[in-house]
Amino acid sequence: MSNLYNPKFVEDLFDRMSGSYELMNYYSSFGxxxxxRKQFVNEIDIKKSKLTIVDLMSGMGECWKFILPKIGEDSTLIALDFSSEMVNKSKKRKEKHSNKKIEILEENVFKNSIKTNIADIVYSGFGLKTFNEEQLNLLAEEIKRILKTNGRFSLIDVSVPENKILKILYLFYLKNVIPLIGKLFLSNPETYKMLGVYTNNFKNSIKTKEIFENHGLHVEYIEYFYGCATGIKGLKKE
Known part of the structure; x- marks a missing residue:
């Protein structure tokens, strides 16, 4: 599919999935x-009370329940996503956190209004697989741009485990079972079939680690649950 990584195609895909995405994400990750989300957020030990934290590809704000309790009322959470339907749902979630400073941006991660050198921490949950190698290079440069010196980042996505038996079972589940479950919610199994396509193409975060290192970032590779999810965490050192 030639437009698989076209931002407009991905945006439309997540708009269509927005009504059931949180639940389907739960199913596609075996619960x-x-x-x-909690583990990858906790990869960064937050000690300061006044921080600027950026949540890239923030979706409906699913990671906020793990981020917000760790930061003080003087901190600011900037959430960015380009799916209007996802953003609308995150705005409703924001209403439950009136004591926190949350800014929501409906923007493309590669064309955004976030200031340079503003972020103490950048998080991103389950958005890596929708990028090709060229876009991952752009993402690394963008995260480097918005991070302060000594700013940290933590990213995660579902992945293909290396264990052969687990790999066969997991890919069958993503490519066949998840679309059937998606049909129950959307009457369109092809929409959720894309989760398996993206995951199979993505494999894991090893290439992402290499790309981020090539952009001068200090990076550590992390596996979750035998490689069914992988991620990176790191530091802007310069």
Missing amino acids: FSDKW
């Missing part, structure tokens, strides 16, 4: 999605 581990929330646990993985």
Whole structure:
């Protein structure tokens, strides 16, 4: 599919999935999605009370319940996503956190209004697989741009495990079972079939680690649950 990584195609895909995406993310991760979100957020030990935190590809704000309790009222969370339907749902979620400073931007990650050298921490949950190699290079440069010196980042996505038996079972689940479940919610199994396509193409975060290192960032590779999810965390050192 030639437009698989076209931003407009991905935006439309997530607009269509927005009504059931959180639940389907839970199913596609064997129920581990929330646990993985908590783990990848906790990869960064937050000690300061006044921070600027950026949540890229923030979706409906699913990671906020793990980020917001870790930061003080003087901190600011900037959430960015280009799906209008996802953003609308994140705005409703924001209403439950009136004591926190949350800014929501409906923008493309590669063309955004976030200031340079503003972020203490950048998080991104489950958005990596929708980028090709060229776009991952742009993402690395963008995260480097918005991070302060000594700013940190943590990213995660579902991945293809290396264990052969687990790999066969997991890919069958993503490519066949998840579309059937998606049909129950959307009457369109092809929409959720794309999750398996993206995951199979993405494989894991090893290439992402290499790309981020090539952009001068200090990076560590992390596996979750035998490689069914992988991620990177790191530091802008310069």
